[in-house]
Amino acid sequence: MTLRYARMGSDDRPEDPGKVLRRAVGEGRHLLWPALGAAAATLVATAARLAGPLVVRTGVDQGVSVGDRGVITWAASIYLGLLVLFYLASRWSTWAVAAVGERYLRRLRVRVYRHLMGLDLGFFERTKTGVLVSRMTSDLEALTTFTNEGAIAVITSTLTVLGVGVGLVVVDPALAAVVLVVFPLLIGASLVFRRYADEAYRRVREEIGLVLSSLQEGIAGVRVVQAYTQERHQLKRFHRVNRRYYEANLDAARAISVYFPAVDFLRTSTIGLVLLVGGSRVLAGQSTVGSLIAFLLYLNWFFEPIVQLSNVYNLAQAALAALSKLFGILDRKPAVAEAPHPVDLPEPVRGELRFEGVTFGYDPAAPVLQDVHLVIPPGQRVAVVGETGAGKSTLAKLAVRFYDPQEGRVCLDGYDLRQVSFRSLRRWVAMVPQEGYLFDGSVRDNIAYGRPGLDDETIWEVCERLGIDGWVRSLPERLDTQVRERGSRLSSGERQLLSLARTMAADPAVIVLDEATSNLDPETEATVERALGELLAGRTAIVIAHRLQTAERADRVVVIDEGRIVEDGTFADLVAAGGHFAGLRQVWADIHRTA
Amino acid sequence: MTRALSDPETRLGLRLIVGKLFEYRRDAVASVVSALIWMGLVVAGPYLEKLIIDRAIVGRRQDLLLPLVGLLLVVGGVKAVGIGGRRWYAFRLSYRAETDLRNRIFEHIQRLTFSFHDATATGELMARASSDLSQVRLIYAMLPITVANVAMFVLVGGVLVALDPVLGSLADLAIPVMGILAFVYARRVIGTSFELQQSLARMSTVVEEGVSGIRVVKAFGAEATEIDRVDRTSQQIFEASMKLAGQRAAFLPGFELVPAAATALVLWLGGLRVVDGAMTLGDFVAFTQYLVLLVFPLRLTGWFFAELPRAAAAAARVVQLLRTAPEITDPDEPAEMPEGPGEIRFSRVEFSYPGGPPVLRGVDLVVPGGSSVALVGGTGSGKTTLAYLIPRFYDPDRGAVLLDGVDVRRLRLDDLRREVALVFEDTFLFSASIRDNIAFGNPDASDDQITLAARLAGAHDFISALPDGYDTMVGERGLSLSGGQRQRIALARALLRDPRVLILDDATSSVDAATEAEIRRNLKGVMRGRTTVIVAHRTSTLALADRVVLLEDGVVVAVGPHRRLLAEVPRYREVLAEMDPEEATA
Ligand SMILES: Nc1ncnc2c1ncn2[C@@H]1O[C@H](COP(=O)(O)OP(=O)(O)OP(=O)(O)O)[C@@H](O)[C@H]1O
Ligand SMILES: Nc1ncnc2c1ncn2[C@@H]1O[C@H](COP(=O)(O)OP(=O)(O)OP(=O)(O)O)[C@@H](O)[C@H]1O
């Protein structure tokens, strides 16, 4: 009974970035050629941009300085040609990088979701919805932001720094040595910045996660908040969370507000140094003015990319963190998985359900069900009763293989559920969970959920059988009426009726109703049960309910107490036996007598 | 862009943005001033370099070299301080605005009425407080540097003309060309980015539904349906992104191209003019340097104006949310909370949900103080709705609800709701410990009080059996507890409030009979002297009440003790006979 909590919000541990990166690259193997194309275009664009100052130098040294108009015109034309080349290559590269990134993300998004959908129910019960939603949205968006704003910057900046480095050496090796003196300082400053910023940004990401989940809970629980007049209290709590987010951001801002000025000052110092040394060399006749000018132009391009790189640094960090979280999901093995060679149940499915020595606990150390033996012959309707928390819903979840037992097995028509293909299992076994969930959409969408594309005729037939056709007809837009998020425009009983209709429409052989009629009024419930009786004729059903008459209407009653089946028989038998069930019934009777 | 910026929606958004700017004017002024200092010195830099080249190097004055370089360093130092100030104050401004607006949104959402939340998806509100605000924040972060950049265009434009009027005017053409480019870009991009924003929001909704409804998804083996929805939404995101990428690819390199083209012009015309002696070599260098200087600011400014309409639209959505007035508020002149036993009176109450058919059509009902009534009626007959009118979750369209003789609309909401505790039919637990969930309405309750409430709700035993007891964390919606366990925690939460009026909306539907009997015994004591309204479907629950109210077709069709109704009202018998043949004859 241990409730273990996966604190998935804070698993932002900097897993070895190299490993994440290698894996990320591996994931994109199919995009190798487009990626190489994008890189080539980026290379051409960068080269075209870098060639500019060389042309200017030639123009100045051999044209302007010596008064050769022809050379000047030539240089200007070449410069213009380079520009056209730059524009085309850069346009191509911007587009191609985005295309590679978007295709990569498009695939990753669906892959992660597909994996997620394949995970077991236990995983979802332990993980906050908000966390999973943010994996599929903000984490993937962090990657988009990086590909759009960061990726090109990283490629061009790296290429530029390297290219310019070469350019500097080519133009004037002696001056290049001067720049080399400044370089260690730059690296030192960047390392310090990195250490500080990594931590600050990690906190920012953590805090924004908290802000979003508080926000989500504040919205989802707003009715309870208002009913209990806790608006002010909630707001105070939210202020605190929001405040921490603000402070984490200021910490990051502090790092940035020191680092960037420092880099800028280094740049100015380098220019000063170059002018000092270069100027002296020109005066000494060891160098030309043109070289000095070209050198200065290059120098600008040397620092700009470094600033750019630092600017996108946190984008890269966020992208890496997001990747490692997404891989975390992909690495999770479903606790309930399809067998390697699953079998389809041979049709017609008879619906014989058999629990053989089943022991199960959400925490294996604390079993909720113990050594359960239960054979339900085809077509039988079994009522499961017992105190709250006795394990009734758990039994239901095992019957539809939301969980696998730790010991023993659950069989349908003699096949261990673990061997049956999911497709076949879900086709023939349907469950109405305790908290019926409706999707935002029309009444039709919800009824046809298990059978997309079901025709209206069948839908109406199901409604008629359940006795809800009149009600559906009275809705403003009948089958097209939107039920809104979680079915919020319906009453709780109406929601249950739709959940039931959805299950009926799926036409299963085995049906598990977990308190599926608890919010219905007795009259409606009776109608529903009669309909179920007809529809379920020849089908196996497990019905969990707290109402006496549900048990009475069943072919057989199973009593669960503290995870064990303590009694099993027909209603009359159990009453006569004078055991646990008879006691329960006495409680009912007592209540009614005082009524 | 002007068109986009002039529609009333956007103006609303811009007003909010400017208003906040005024609120944080110290940060705003500090960052703009720092930005201007920075910009001024950035512009001075190339001029100093030109001086060094012309005077010291070309002019062969070795003695001037060192002092001039020294000056360059001093200027560089001040400039660095400007950068730091600009970044720091701009960040602080932008995060202040963001956090402040988010607090206000949260506060407002908490105050908006049930009817608003009925009609608004969670994802939508989330988008207001997250992506829309990030959009707005960016504008604040970019504003100071953009002001400085625009000033720089003016300054550099002037300097260029001063250096060489002919060439300068030509090179200055780059600035308006960039402006036009940014304008066209903004117009193109705004539609696409809105499309993208929409599909991203859809993704969040689709995933939220698939994950929250996972039990249903799995029960029907509908994983493929959900994956398909995500696949389709991904495709929409992909297409919008690619369209956007095409537009960016066409324009962004253009922002670099234009100043570079001006450089080519300078190289050619300027070079010729130096040869002609109309310009010095230093001027020439300064010219090229200035043009390089313009590249990044021009790009950034173009980007800023492309983002501005988007941010204004986001801000407008925020304003609209903040302007949505809660339909139910404190009265202007609230009445004193009456001293009384907690008598509830419905007088000719009519109610319908927006756009729906009438749910209540003239309900008249008196629940004497300290007594208990059970509401019985068919599915969708309006029991929950009737109960919701007491704590004013909705107001009746006509008629009135009175508590101890005072119309609830004349009471302060806090006063009213402190005296009326309601247990919802759908249990909502917060991700917090069981203790915090029970003490939700009374954060200052002592452990003894909490335990007592849990005992009364029949929850103490199972809570104590948990390894962490009351400190056990329950998740969102409490999915790791059984249905009955969750309901009892919600019940304990209401009992701890010690209200004058207790409303239980089918609050024990998932609780077994034995436990219910225990709760019932406990409640008997609790209910003494307290008005209780119970919505019930089970006879066992009806037994709790002094009187039963049968609701049908939006009116009260019968009121009276269970036994009398059984004896006298055929319709009531019908309902119960169906439910329990054995009992009906008893
Ligand atoms: N996802 C889960 N993780 C951990 N423990 C769980 C989880 N779901 C249920 N439990 C625990 O297992 C026990 C059995 O729960 P189950 O939902 O089967 O009870 P139940 O008999 O259906 O009760 P109810 O009638 O109240 O619905 C309870 O003590 C519950 O707290
Ligand atoms: N938020 C809403 N918007 C529009 N219609 C609503 C809304 N909530 C309920 N309704 C409609 O109003 C009617 C009365 O609903 P209400 O929840 O009061 O019924 P109820 O008697 O409590 O039913 P149940 O026993 O199923 O809980 C129903 O027909 C329902 O569809």
Ligand SMILES: [Mg+2]
């Ligand atoms: Mg209701």
